[in-house]
Amino acid sequence: MKGRIASWPLGLAALLGCASAGSEPATGPAPQAAAAEAEAFASTYQPLPSQPTLIRNATILTAAGPPLQHASLLMQEGKIVAVGLEVAAPQGVVVVDATGKWVTPGIIDNHSHLGVYPAPGTQALSDGNEATDPNTAQVWAEHSVWPQDPQFPLARAGGVTSMQVLPGSANLFGGRGVVLKNVPSRTVQGLKFPGAPHTLKMACGENPKRVYGSRNRFPSTRMGNVAGYRAAWIKAREYREKWERWGKSSRRDPEKEPARDLQLETLAGVLDGKILIQNHCYRADEMAIMMDIAREFGYRIAAFHHAVEAYKVRDLLAAQGICASMWADWWGFKIEAYDGIMQNIPLVHEAGGCAIVHSDSEEGIQRLNQEAAKAMRAAQEMGMDVDREDAIQWITLNPARSIGIDRWTGSLEAGKMADVVIWSGDPFSIYGRAEQVFIDGALVYDRADPRRRPRTDFQVGLVPEVVP
Amino acid sequence: MNGVARVARSAGWRGAGSGRARGAVSLEREARAALWSVGVALLLAVAAPAAAQTVAIVGARVHPVSGPPLDGATVLIRDGKIAALGRDVIVPPDAQRIDATGKVVTPGFLDSATELGVVEIGLAPGTVDASTEDDRITAAFTVADALNPQSTLIPVTRVEGITRAVVLPAPGASLIAGRGVLVELGSDRATEMIQKNPVGMFAVLGEAGAEKAGGARGAALLRLREALEDARDFAANRRSFEAGQRREYAMSRLDLEAMAPVIRGELPLALSVDRASDILAALRLAQDYGLELILLGAAEAWRVAGEIARAGVPVVINPFSNIPGFDNLGATLENAARLEAAGVLVAFATFDAHNSRKLKQGAGIAVAYGMPWEAGLRSVTLTAARIWGIADRYGSLEPGKDADVVIWSGDPFELLTRVEHVFIRGREVPPDTRQRELFLRYRDLRSLPGARP
Numbered sequence: 061m062k063g064r065i066a067s068w069p070l071g072l073a074a075l076l077g078c079a080s081a082g083s084e085p086a087t088g089p090a091p092q093a094a095a096a097e098a099e100a101f102a103s104t105y106q107p108l109p110s111q112p113t114l115i116r117n118a119t120i121l122t123a124a125g126p127p128l129q130h131a132s133l134l135m136q137e138g139k140i141v142a143v144g145l146e147v148a149a150p151q152g153v154v155v156v157d158a159t160g161k162w163v164t165p166g167i168i169d170n171h172s173h174l175g176v177y178p179a180p181g182t183q184a185l186s187d188g189n190e191a192t193d194p195n196t197a198q199v200w201a202e203h204s205v206w207p208q209d210p211q212f213p214l215a216r217a218g219g220v221t222s223m224q225v226l227p228g229s230a231n232l233f234g235g236r237g238v239v240l241k242n243v244p245s246r247t248v249q250g251l252k253f254p255g256a257p258h259t260l261k262m263a264c265g266e267n268p269k270r271v272y273g274s275r276n277r278f279p280s281t282r283m284g285n286v287a288g289y290r291a292a293w294i295k296a297r298e299y300r301e302k303w304e305r306w307g308k309s310s311r312r313d314p315e316k317e318p319a320r321d322l323q324l325e326t327l328a329g330v331l332d333g334k335i336l337i338q339n340h341c342y343r344a345d346e347m348a349i350m351m352d353i354a355r356e357f358g359y360r361i362a363a364f365h366h367a368v369e370a371y372k373v374r375d376l377l378a379a380q381g382i383c384a385s386m387w388a389d390w391w392g393f394k395i396e397a398y399d400g401i402m403q404n405i406p407l408v409h410e411a412g413g414c415a416i417v418h419s420d421s422e423e424g425i426q427r428l429n430q431e432a433a434k435a436m437r438a439a440q441e442m443g444m445d446v447d448r449e450d451a452i453q454w455i456t457l458n459p460a461r462s463i464g465i466d467r468w469t470g471s472l473e474a475g476k477m478a479d480v481v482i483w484s485g486d487p488f489s490i491y492g493r494a495e496q497v498f499i500d501g502a503l504v505y506d507r508a509d510p511r512r513r514p515r516t517d518f519q520v521g522l523v524p525e526v527v528p
Numbered sequence: 529m530n531g532v533a534r535v536a537r538s539a540g541w542r543g544a545g546s547g548r549a550r551g552a553v554s555l556e557r558e559a560r561a562a563l564w565s566v567g568v569a570l571l572l573a574v575a576a577p578a579a580a581q582t583v584a585i586v587g588a589r590v591h592p593v594s595g596p597p598l599d600g601a602t603v604l605i606r607d608g609k610i611a612a613l614g615r616d617v618i619v620p621p622d623a624q625r626i627d628a629t630g631k632v633v634t635p636g637f638l639d640s641a642t643e644l645g646v647v648e649i650g651l652a653p654g655t656v657d658a659s660t661e662d663d664r665i666t667a668a669f670t671v672a673d674a675l676n677p678q679s680t681l682i683p684v685t686r687v688e689g690i691t692r693a694v695v696l697p698a699p700g701a702s703l704i705a706g707r708g709v710l711v712e713l714g715s716d717r718a719t720e721m722i723q724k725n726p727v728g729m730f731a732v733l734g735e736a737g738a739e740k741a742g743g744a745r746g747a748a749l750l751r752l753r754e755a756l757e758d759a760r761d762f763a764a765n766r767r768s769f770e771a772g773q774r775r776e777y778a779m780s781r782l783d784l785e786a787m788a789p790v791i792r793g794e795l796p797l798a799l800s801v802d803r804a805s806d807i808l809a810a811l812r813l814a815q816d817y818g819l820e821l822i823l824l825g826a827a828e829a830w831r832v833a834g835e836i837a838r839a840g841v842p843v844v845i846n847p848f849s850n851i852p853g854f855d856n857l858g859a860t861l862e863n864a865a866r867l868e869a870a871g872v873l874v875a876f877a878t879f880d881a882h883n884s885r886k887l888k889q890g891a892g893i894a895v896a897y898g899m900p901w902e903a904g905l906r907s908v909t910l911t912a913a914r915i916w917g918i919a920d921r922y923g924s925l926e927p928g929k930d931a932d933v934v935i936w937s938g939d940p941f942e943l944l945t946r947v948e949h950v951f952i953r954g955r956e957v958p959p960d961t962r963q964r965e966l967f968l969r970y971r972d973l974r975s976l977p978g979a980r981p
Binding site (some may be wrong): 180181182214270371372375392394399402403426427430437488489518523524 | 853944964
């Protein structure tokens, strides 16, 4: 199919608006695979069969308001129908008594490599970094994702219902990321979050300059990195203009149709506002430079990832509405991580920014709730006014926002997808464990029921039956 | 050497622990796995007030570890030691009195495997002293000589209640990595910091060991046996060696010397090994040579818990480990609980430098996954002390022991619990860390010099 840019479905362009704060939850049906039919490798995700379920008498963190005590949540046909103190139980609904338990939205990790760096971590399965050229904007992480990665169910046991899988950070442009729903599936298309915009991973700083500098290739410095980004955007502009001219020409002479270039197609998609930039960047000054490049070429950065020094430029991030994805406590493993502090996340939050706890780790993704708790504790220790209703947003609504899916998931509000976790207790306690996980209203994990703890093909026959 | 290769090399323990070969570039995780350093001028000297203090902590729930918890008890610290403990302790008039009503008091925690003090910034060559590629000194290599008490990592770690650590070398040229050292984290002199040197001989088996020995597990075991045989022969025939009358050894003279206490069973051999079959091979090796064995990592230890228990071999595990690999298909967060139930001595380690402070979270996870709470606490205090041979001085709150004492706002494993006071050998650790300074500097952006971005 030629002319892909010109014929890009309008639906995706509309999605970009969803990446802004406070967008209204969709009341209509969530976009299904049909909406993305024109797209290559379209999502075939279908919600699993579900029963109408009423969770009763729980402490509910909605991520959209103050905590609710002794509250109820009703799910029907994959959607949240009602959340509140008084929710009527329809006929035939499954009632879950959640006395003493807590309920939160499904956890969302906006920086994962599950499936592209699967377990077992052997070279043969290591597919996360196409480290062969500083610009590999043409590769798509979804083409590396192994749906049988046993790390998916481990993350599910940690309450993770959606995640963004990114390609690696060796390159200035690493390729496209993909947003997945965390359900069992034979194909990656069956995991793809319907309607989620495509994303593009960019990387600042030490990684690209080290990877290519060590091979005596360009770039070997930060200034080389920046020259590389700018040169690519200039080409992308030309490419985009070429297609625009062709699209506008009255007689579309097939002979003169521009040739498709997968790399430039991705970059042009960013300039069109259809693909969200996910920018690996540690240092404050570099984030400011990346903001300038975005301004120069007229695109928007959805989120900085790792953002170890986000606290130093939190005012700039908040002013521009750029999310910062951060670790609670990782620091020092490289020079650009040396100024890491445990109040990074709460400081960005306090400044009115979009603060996110991300994992970038197959271990960390299993306990993002604990990571958020550590950041909350560090804030409280320094007298900052941060509580659970703030911290829950760092691992639900804000990551959803950063990847353009917040109108469908990320908070417990009527009309949103029923992505819901029942915890044994306070999710910010070390002892709080996900007991039941619902995705689109379907029970996909139940700690008490081995049949609801699906194992991947890899685990069958090889991995003994063990508790996560 | 390019950065990626270097990192891959120094990522030894993590690699060994998880059996993960990330190949070209999972840059972030490789970088984090690398640990280390020297040479960074510290903004914050490790301020350890020299004067011996007398401190009375009163009113707390005290977990002595060696016995049942006491409510409303007093812990008296004098001259760096626990002087008294109990409900009827009389507080001397000269004592600094800390009202800890409603708080929890425990011994300081011990990370049983870390690279604290020999790694400053993982990816900054020159700040990493955790391993050597010099194959003449792989067993003789010791991290003690490079310890940097001014490392910024140390204050960051100890304000979280971690007061001692086993600092181990990472495998370099050989599957024998060298000798580790047990340190306390409250001194500004390396000599004072060192509690036990060496504390163990460290080596890798399993996939990581095989890699270093030509690609087969059998070769790795052969190498170890050869080293042990040589060390034995050398020890018994020193004079003829010096006269040049002995056969050639596989190891250098310095390495042979270093191995001598290992073959005498005086210095533990700490073997990093995950797969159940490799663990059994390690047990056989230890039995054949009469070694004091410690298992490190041991992700599949629960599958052979009975054998480990019968051999009386302690296990140091990473409580976060549950990602399956071909060396650890049976990895589970219940490893600790199952080993404890089988009667194995279990201690916890982070196998990390910067994130050594996550030790208490790890212990909490083990408890959340079935380990009794008291056993979880023992694993980072008294059991660790027993395993590493310092239980006479550290690991429980008993009169005469070193006063490593932490006052917590609540359950030490809880993520929202704050550390309120940390004493290491009776001296209170200041709250200052480089990270705290950075926080305070950036607390109010308008007050920064050149505040406009």
